[in-house]
Amino acid sequence: MRLSDLARIEQVKPPTMTKLVAGLEADRLVRRRADSSDARAFRVEPTRRGAALLHEGRRRRVNRLAAALEKIPPDDLAVLVRATAIIERIVPSI
Numbered sequence: 001m002r003l004s005d006l007a008r009i010e011q012v013k014p015p016t017m018t019k020l021v022a023g024l025e026a027d028r029l030v031r032r033r034a035d036s037s038d039a040r041a042f043r044v045e046p047t048r049r050g051a052a053l054l055h056e057g058r059r060r061r062v063n064r065l066a067a068a069l070e071k072i073p074p075d076d077l078a079v080l081v082r083a084t085a086i087i088e089r090i091v092p093s094i
Contacts, residue, residue, distance in 0.1 A: 002041050029053060 007017035021044055024030040029050030035041040046054060069077065 001044055002035060002038075003044055004041070006044060024050065 003017055003021060004014055006021070007014045010017065012020075021030060021032070025032065028047055030044050030046055032042045032044055035043050069080075072080070
């Protein structure tokens with residue numbers, strides 16, 4: 001992914017993303033690759049270690065959310081299901 005795209009997605013300015021990526025790069029979690037379509041730009045991609053860390057964090061968050069949802073009373077869970085449908089309907093328009 002290009003640095004500018006990553007900054008836009010994360011809603012930060014490019015200099016901020018540059019600093020964040022530099023830190024991740026120093027920790028060997030990402031690497032920069034030249035962008036073949038634009039000599040001025042580069043792409044950021046996770047290293048094997050970075051991808052493993054990302055997936056492990058995601059797995060832990062999903063497990064915590066699933067455990068929390070199991071504790072919700074059925075009536076409240078029904079409200080969440082309806083709210084999810086509404087959010088899914090409006091998100092494409094944002």
